[in-house]
Every structure is written in C-alpha cells, then in structure tokens.
Amino acid sequence: MKLTLALLFAAAAYAQGPIRGFSEEAAAKQRALEAKLLAVPDARRLEAHMKAMASEPHHAGSPASRKVAEYALSQLRAAGLEAKIETFEALLPYPKDRQLSMGKFTARLSEPNFAEDPDSTDKNQLPTFNAYSADGDVTAPLVYVNYGVPEDYEYLKKQGVDVRGKIVIARYGQAWRGVKPKVAAENGAVACLIYSDPKDDGYFRGDVYPAGAYRCEYGVQRGSVMDMSIHVGDPLSPGFASEPGGAKRMTLKESKTLMPIPVLPISYGDAKPLLEALSGPTAPENWRGALPITYKIGPGTTPVKLKLTHDWGTRPVHNVIATIRGSVYPDEWVLYGNHHDAWVNGANDPISGAAAVLETARAFGELYKTGWRPQRTIVFALWDAEEYGLIGSTEWVEKHLPELKEKAVAYFNSDSSGKGVLGLGATPALNLFLEQVSRDVKDPATGESVLAQMLKVQKPFQPRPLGSGSDYVGFVHHGGIAGVNFGFSSAASSGGGVYHSIFDSFAWYKRFSDGEFVYGKALAQVAAMSVVRMSEAPIVPFEFTRAAATIRKSWGEVDKLAADKNVGLPNVTASLDKLDAAAKEFEAQYASAKSGTREVYLTERALLLPEGLPGRPWYKNSVSAPGQYTGYGAKTIAGVRESLELGQRAQAVAQAKVFAQVMENYAAAITAAGAKLKR
Ligand SMILES: [Zn+2]
Structure with missing residues (x-):
C-alpha cells in the first residue's frame, strides 16, 4: 500500500530545482505536502461534476443557476470546507422580441436540434442574443464592415462608404464582440449584426458539429456587449457592491456601459442571404470569409429590418465562497476562482474549469481532514454572472475591497479548459513562480512537464499580460492584486466552434475536448500547486x-x-x-x-x-x-x-x-x- 502511494505521488509531481519562497530545507517538506495534495484530483470525479453542473442550461439569474451554485456549495461542504453563498443582484436582461428580415427573407434566429446531443433539444435554452443590446425597431440599408474594428471604418471612409443611418454587419473575431457595436455606434450606425463566419470558426477550420468540433450552419455565439472598457460588474452600480436591498443604484439612462444601439448575433446560415444581397464595391481580400459568395461592402438595395426588446430584469447573482483559515497568517488570503454560470449548458465554458476548482478544493479538504492547516488562509470561489460582464466576482471585489487590499496575496483564475498546452496570463512578479509550478506538474499526454510543452510553443517562458475576459479583472485591474489566469487548450479543444452556442454540451466536450478528463486533472494539479506554494511559502514567492x-x-x-x-x-x-x-x-x-x-x-x-x-x-x-x-x-x-x-x-x-x-x-x-x- 505504501509503495503504491509513493508511486502515485511520484507520478503526480516532478521534484526538480528550487522552489521560490522556500529554503532548500523547507522545500523538501513542501514537496512531500505537494505530493499528497496532487495525488487527490480525480478524472472520474471531474467528469461527474461536469455531468451534474452542465446538465441544464444555467444562465445567470435563472433557477438552474441557483441549483448549480447549491451543487457547488454541497460539494465544498462535503470536502470539509467552510462554505457559503453570497448573493448580490444585478441588471441581467433576458431577450423578448427578436425579429430580423429583409424583403421576403426572415432570419431563423434559432439553433437546430441534433439527436446526437440531447442538450440541443432543451426548451430552457436562452434564445440567441447579445446582453445589454439596446431595444429598438430599425429599418435601414445594410453595410458589411469586416471585423468592425476602427481600421475597418477607416478603409470604408477611404472607399466613400458612409455607415451613418445604416445597419452594419460585422463578423466575429479579431476584437472582443462588445467593441463591434461600440465602434459602429461611434460611426453613426443605427444597429449592428454580428455573425460567425465559417472562415473563423466553421467549416473552413474543420468538420462542423455534430460530425466535427466546429460551428454548424445555424450555430450562434451569444454574449455580452456591455462596454467593459469603462468598468465591469453590474452596469447600475459601478465601484460599489450591488446587494439585495442595498445601496441605491443608477437608472438605465445613467449607466455608462449599456450599448446605445440594438445588436444581435446571428449564424452564417442567417447571414448568407443578407451578405449575398449586398451591392457596391467587392470587399478586399482580407475582408472575405469562407461563404460561397462574392463578399461585397454594400449598402444593399433592400433595407433590413431589425426589432429587439429585452425585459431589463434585475436578478440574483449567487457566488459560492469556501475558506480554509490560515493557522499562522489568517489575514493573508490566497484565492482561486472560476465562474459557474453559462449562456447554455456550458460544459466547456465554464464547467471544465469550475469542476477543477471543486477538485482542487477537495484535495485541500483531504489534507485538512488529516489535521493539516495552511499557513495562510485559502479561499475558493465559484462566481455567478461572469458571462454578463464579470458581475459576481466584481461585485464581490467591490464589497470586500478594503479587506482585499490588505489581505489578498494573489488571485488565481481559470475558465474554459480543454487539452494541450497550458495558457498563462499573469502579473509580471509571478513569472518565476509560474515557471516553477509548470515545471513541477506533469503533462498527461507526454509524461514530460507542463512547462516542457509550453516551451515547444513559445520560448523563453513568458506569461501573457492580463487583459480581460474572465473573473481576474476586478482583482487585478481594480484592486491591484497579483493575478494569474490559466487553462489548457489546443485548436479544436478550445471550444471556439461551439463557444456560447447550445452545442457547448457534455456530448461535445466528451467527443472533442478533454473527454478523459486527464487535462482537467492536470488543471486541478496546477491550481493546487499554485495555491499551496502561495499559502505555505515562508517568503511570499514574488520575484x-x-x-x-x-x-x-x-x-x-x-x-x-x-x-x-x-x-x-x-x-x-x-x-x-x-x-x-x-x-x-x-x-x-x-x-x-x-x-x-x-x-x-x-x-x-x-x-x-x-x-x-x-x-x-x-x-x-x-x-x-x-x-x-x-x-x-x-x-x-x-x-x-x-x-x-x-x-x-x-x-x-x-x-x-x-x-x-x-x-x-x-x-x-x-x-x-x-x-x-x-x-
Ligand atoms: Zn467563461
């Protein structure tokens, strides 16, 4: 038995070189602790978490989202951790009317049901929409604006194409989706359509779902178009926490992050007739996608009609927070979080990462049961309403900001995770720390280190600077807290082809991503190693x-x-x-x-x-x-x-x-x- 365990421990972790923050003597003890910790995460349990948490569509504010939060709560408590749900509230509009037509053509605006994927037939799927789009009913000629970024409008100006008073159609990609309607509005457009071109995540890349991993003809990317460059979190409570029955919030008119024009995401199936009907100059080569049409800029001769309304509801946001109190430095906190809300069933985004948080927490729970206590306090978080604009994490940071500024040592974050190479974004002072963590965790496919795989793609080791896109934003950009974002990915497993569509399901993940959950296990190990080095290091391991x-x-x-x-x-x-x-x-x-x-x-x-x-x-x-x-x-x-x-x-x-x-x-x-x- 002892021998088997020792072998297991040896298999989970590498033990090479110094560990930042530890003397040689302290490092030897730390390695023994890490070996125990890294032996706990279990692929079968990750799969069970995904099955449970991605079984229903669970967008923020819905009863199903509350159920997922309660599942996480029960798992964290079963692991022996002190855990609670902290509830906030936020403006979380759901779509009401959605109509898009041009002459005799009416867009379908719905995704197909596939017998191979039971989740695609679920009646509770949220219709395709962009959250925080304005309401509106506009009829105007259409203009194609490529990715819809500022350079594209400069090109249009040079061509003498004026988008004022027009509806623009942009393709997904290059910049974040919320940038497209923002730039469209700045240029005078009255509405914005965003479609997924097959060149970017459809048949140009590989077979489409359900035959392959990529976006099918009527697959649509939902998503928020909140103006996150101003601030994130609840649009009506910038800089302060939005608690039920709490502080006064702004009115919709006062908010600075709502999109001023109507915006709707559509499939390439719906976009093709609209693009085909455009006249005017032929689009330059780098504007052309992979549809079997001649891409033209427009405007078209037949006007397009777009009508959108939303319910502008205020809804609850449930964060799940678990803690293990530090025995030596209880007022120094090491945090690891991932969101739990999804636009859809969200097997990839976000449950692949949320499951890793639960397994990481369970690993610490197992040690805790043996009487072990961390030096510093460890906090695990499952955030709600990330998809709408990083709302759960941001409201939590805003609520606890004075305390976090004193106590937060570092915040680790994950989100969607597939298989392949570990992607890292981080605060510069954690560069050496992260190199050593990835050096000391094993890549499940090759048996080499996670670091060795990263160095095959990019040398020297260099985490990316942190921008936006997940729950570290409040911590890093508002709170000045050291942050890390990590997750495994490869071209097909990254989920781009089903991103924010109803096909981001357990069935898809099982077939096209980390179906054996071995990289999920590696993610839990990377996270556990990061947390336990940060919580135990005699010298906080910044460099x-x-x-x-x-x-x-x-x-x-x-x-x-x-x-x-x-x-x-x-x-x-x-x-x-x-x-x-x-x-x-x-x-x-x-x-x-x-x-x-x-x-x-x-x-x-x-x-x-x-x-x-x-x-x-x-x-x-x-x-x-x-x-x-x-x-x-x-x-x-x-x-x-x-x-x-x-x-x-x-x-x-x-x-x-x-x-x-x-x-x-x-x-x-x-x-x-x-x-x-x-x-
Ligand atoms: Zn996500």
Missing part, C-alpha cells in the same frame, strides 16, 4: 527582476510608438533603472532571508494609478489593462500607449510622467519589502 524586465520591454514598445509619432515623452528610463536596482537588491536580501510576507505582496498595490486610466478611472493598473478597442486583448502601460494610439499627445506626456512616478513607487515598495525580510 522582481523578471517583473522589471517585462515592464522595461513594454516600455520599449511604448517609447518606439512615441518616436514613430514624433511625441517627446519625459524620461521614464531613470525610474525603470531604479526599479531594476531595487529588484536586484531584493534578490540579494532574499538569498539570506528566512521569512517575509505582507510587504512582499503589498508591492503589487504600488502599481495602481491613483486616478485610474484616462476616461476610465475604474481601471487602475498601470502595467496592463484591457484595450479600449481590443476588449479582451491586453494593452501594456495602457495610459501612455492608448493616448499615443488615439493621437492624444498631451495626455500621453502627462501619463508618462504618472507612469514614471508609479515605477518609483513600485521600486520603493520593493526596497521596503526587502528591508523587512527576516534573516
């Missing part, structure tokens, strides 16, 4: 020389952009030199230190911009932010970079001054943390 190098590289790009635009920026390099020096000095002190906690993780708060980003004060992170015109995609040093991109020269200069000051503050915080390390 600043790589952070300084990452930030300097970003500054190099911004500086070059300024030079290209002939904008003279104030000297930031001197501040970056101070940061380098502080990071090196910290390393020297770290080498002989035994412990160091609070001041080390509080360095991250020094990266916050006191006034926030220009025009969007809710976003306070100076190092990375979601781009105003990319949506999910990150812009590093966004205050300066976006000012340059938008031609705001004076603002770019002012922001560079602010950034230099923030870098000095960061350097000073690192120096202070180094001085407080205990020898």
